[in-house]
Amino acid sequence: MLQGRRHIQPLQQQLLVVVLVLVPVTVLAGPVSGTVRTITRAGMTPAATVLYAEPIATAAPRRPGQVTITQRNKTFLPAVVAAPSGSRVDFPNQDTIFHNVFSLSGPEPFDLGLYRAGDSRARTFTQPGTYRVFCNIHPQMTALLVIVPTPHVTVAGKDGRFTLDLPPGSYRLTAMSERAAPVSVEIVSTAGASVSPELVLDESEWVATQHKNKFGQDYPAAAYKR
Template sequence: MTSALRIFSNRAVSRAGVPVLAFALGLPAVASTVSGSVDLMNSQDPLVRKHKDYSGVVVWLEALNGTALRAASGESKSAQMIQKNKRFTPHVLAIPVGSAVSFPNFDPIFHNAFSNFNGQIFDVGLYKPGSSRTVEFKREGFVRVFCNIHPQMSAVIVVLKTPYFAATDKAGAFRIPDVQADQYELHVFHERATSETLRALDRKLTVENAALEVPPVALSESGYLQVEHKNKFGKDYPPVAEEQPAYTGVRK
């Protein structure tokens, strides 16, 4: 029995590394933290140029051989994107596939969150202050969110099929905890970067039983052209002469 176990263990280590061996022996998989930073370059955004705000870049890991898993118990499947002061907060939200996102309206005016992009098309309709609507995101993709009433409102929801992801803070730092030892490919998303720029940042890395610091990621916004979006009917937003009056409830 001992020799048989030794042979199996050696093969497990040589073929797939620590995760397979741990599984074969009934041991808990080793988890580590992957961290790093993103530096935005060639940006025309005033928050980046004047205030060095590098937040909202999403970084995630995809296992190359499929052996890395994380227990689903305790995994949050709900998130929130609030509407207040005619803004979506957070502006960039990363979630796993299957998550439900609520869109509470904290403004004294009506809102209508929607997306007509391929990530996931949805329209929660017009709803009053103090109420909320919820959307379940069933497939991976990049969902650009707008308000059908206020053209200045926009946000991005990044829906991922991996539990290993993080969004950068204002300093550009990110931290992905509880990553099982395995081989991964690192991917990056930024709403003001071209697809070619983002693909060039893909890199392979190996996570072992120690914290891993990823070399700094230099992300250029060169080549990005902002295009004015349409309303949910695919038409230009009508000009607004004055702000809508605050909602005061149903008149009796």
């Protein structure tokens, strides 16, 4: 028995070494807290801003998620949603009436068809792009869905402030809204250090236009009274 234990002990030591080598090393993320300043015309409220960071030297990790855009009181909630490519987006109808969610923009236009109160439909978005989402019955219902090629994404607060937790490395940080051209800066995230970039979006040239229904036609006048 004693001899058997002596033979087992070196094997246990070898297994211990292997286990220690295979355990991944976790690197603390570096906080990136910055501000987006939006230039607008007098009296105009800035649109919500989406920010995302793409690694410069390596490919972004693939981490699809699941997000929800709810239909309630003839409104999409939230009105602006951002998610990594490959994510599933659920569109539950929490109203007491029918809705027909669709988008004619982005690389993957879609039409979820007509569905009743209490039902929900979903779609998975595999390609990055910007989708303006509408209801084919109620023209007042609008939302913005932004699919990005990185899991490092957020929506800035109403005050323009945002925070992203990034592993150490170099990134291209992009800010965008539906009313302004995207703006990008390069940043370096370092463990234990903070980065505080400021980005500026110009929405001063934006002009509101009425969108079309899913057939590319104007909504009937009665639709604005529903």
